[in-house]
Amino acid sequence: MLITDLDESESLAFMARARVARLACARDGQPYVVPISCVCHDGYVYCASTEGKKIDWMRANPLVCLEMDEIHSPQDWTSLVVEGRFEEIPNDPEWEGERKLAWSIIQQRPIWWEPAYVQTIVERTEKELHPLFFRIRIVRISGRRGVQTASARK
Amino acid sequence: MLITDLDESESLAFMARARVARLACARDGQPYVVPISCVCHDGYVYCASTEGKKIDWMRANPLVCLEMDEIHSPQDWTSLVVEGRFEEIPNDPEWEGERKLAWSIIQQRPIWWEPAYVQTIVERTEKELHPLFFRIRIVRISGRRGVQTASARK
Numbered sequence: 619m620l621i622t623d624l625d626e627s628e629s630l631a632f633m634a635r636a637r638v639a640r641l642a643c644a645r646d647g648q649p650y651v652v653p654i655s656c657v658c659h660d661g662y663v664y665c666a667s668t669e670g671k672k673i674d675w676m677r678a679n680p681l682v683c684l685e686m687d688e689i690h691s692p693q694d695w696t697s698l699v700v701e702g703r704f705e706e707i708p709n710d711p712e713w714e715g716e717r718k719l720a721w722s723i724i725q726q727r728p729i730w731w732e733p734a735y736v737q738t739i740v741e742r743t744e745k746e747l748h749p750l751f752f753r754i755r756i757v758r759i760s761g762r763r764g765v766q767t768a769s770a771r772k
Numbered sequence: 773m774l775i776t777d778l779d780e781s782e783s784l785a786f787m788a789r790a791r792v793a794r795l796a797c798a799r800d801g802q803p804y805v806v807p808i809s810c811v812c813h814d815g816y817v818y819c820a821s822t823e824g825k826k827i828d829w830m831r832a833n834p835l836v837c838l839e840m841d842e843i844h845s846p847q848d849w850t851s852l853v854v855e856g857r858f859e860e861i862p863n864d865p866e867w868e869g870e871r872k873l874a875w876s877i878i879q880q881r882p883i884w885w886e887p888a889y890v891q892t893i894v895e896r897t898e899k900e901l902h903p904l905f906f907r908i909r910i911v912r913i914s915g916r917r918g919v920q921t922a923s924a925r926k
Binding site for chain 2: 643
């Protein structure tokens, strides 16, 4: 197997395609990781969510990590790890511009599967629709691709 | 969308099928998440790896989180989050039995794509094959399934 690092342009192209990431946050040394819909735009990864564990944890500790991958086969995979900082986009007049930007970016893609966007019944109780917008400021990107090569085959 | 919790038997059945998980660890409040091949067996998730960042971090802080999912479509997905503890299975005579067990479990599945198992060339340098076995002791499982329902459609 040949494993190579993605260069910056390859990483950015990969991120631009990504629709789902695994978002990890941590509290008191305990990590927590969940899948989330996301859209990458201009140095940020934009997401929406409802209130809950991950939001509580990221408010307490904004250090996060995102992982995005395309695992086509054991011999053909790409994985990207993004270190970042959680930034909430509150529903305040002073953040109105940022909220509109976030909404316009997120709307570009059909990712209406998160509880944030659709009428959702969780354990027989309808959850209220109060989408909460946040973004991850990208601090560091590390991407790798694995391919099978004739010389490395065994 | 209707979101329901998986019960214990559904969670265990889902874990038994899983071949890839996203493994999150944390150091100094910074989470780190990567994809990894894994096999679930009898209260543990068995993995192999080579030395590197995730191993260093888990040795320093054994609190980890695994996420496994099957996202067939926005209207049909399952996600399982496992809180656990990293346990290295060292290459010592006193751990021989555990190493043999780990190897036999991991060998059951065709997951030979990790650098731990195959001749791997990383950035033009052949990486030595020293598989390192570890397992995650399962502490808590939380699984959810989302499906589109006629009444919840919008």
